[in-house]
Amino acid sequence: MSIRKALASDNFGAKAVVQKSLASFGLLADFDTLDAAIGALGLVNSPNAIELVAEVDGKLVGCLAIQRKEGNVAKLFGFHVDASMQGRGIGRALLAEGIAQAVTHDVVQLELETWGNMGAAVHLYESLGWIRGPDPLPESGADRFYSLALPR
Structure with a gap:
């Protein structure tokens, strides 16, 4: 497994991972609004400060994006790992790199x-x-909010 900065060539694969993941929860991806951070992943005009993908044997299996909000606060978007690859520590490693x-x-x-029904992610x-x-x-497209204080 490797985790690296997203490239423009990763955009299609990241969208596919997110679409498949959201569909498993009965949700549709909308890369123009709620899922715009992943829609822009790897692109030149991306508003994301951090964009990462996880690969296994050359196949994109996970992604995340982080956008700066106000001041030194940022928001995590589009953190998904292909269901067939879950349980292998990929999500934990991807999220840890995003935090770092x-x-x-x-x-x-x-x-x-x-x-809340995304149990593995919540855990x-x-x-x-x-x-x-x-x-x-309700219009945020989610039902739970979490925050994490980071060391200075």
């Missing part, structure tokens, strides 16, 4: 929104110290 890169970008707090967040906050508004 956020620290090098002087981010002091990461935030994310997710669905991973909580095991890494993410703290659940007030639930997001």
Whole structure:
């Protein structure tokens, strides 16, 4: 397994991973709005500060994007691992690298929104110290909010 910065050539594969992952929860990906961070993954005009992909044997199996919000706060988007590859530590390694890169970008707090029924992801967040906050508004496209304080 390798984790690396996303390239423009990864855009299609990352979208496919996200579409398949969301579909398994009965959700549709919308790369123009709610899932725009992954829609822009690897592209020149991307608003993402950090874009990572995970590969196994040359196949893209996971992705994430981090966008800076206000000040030193950033938001994690599009963190997905292909279901056939889950349980192998790929998600944990991908998320750990995203967190490490956020620290090098002087981010002091990461935030994310997710669905409670995404049990594996929720378990991973909580095991890494993410703290659940007030639930997001329904139009956010999620039902849970988490934040993680990062070391300075």
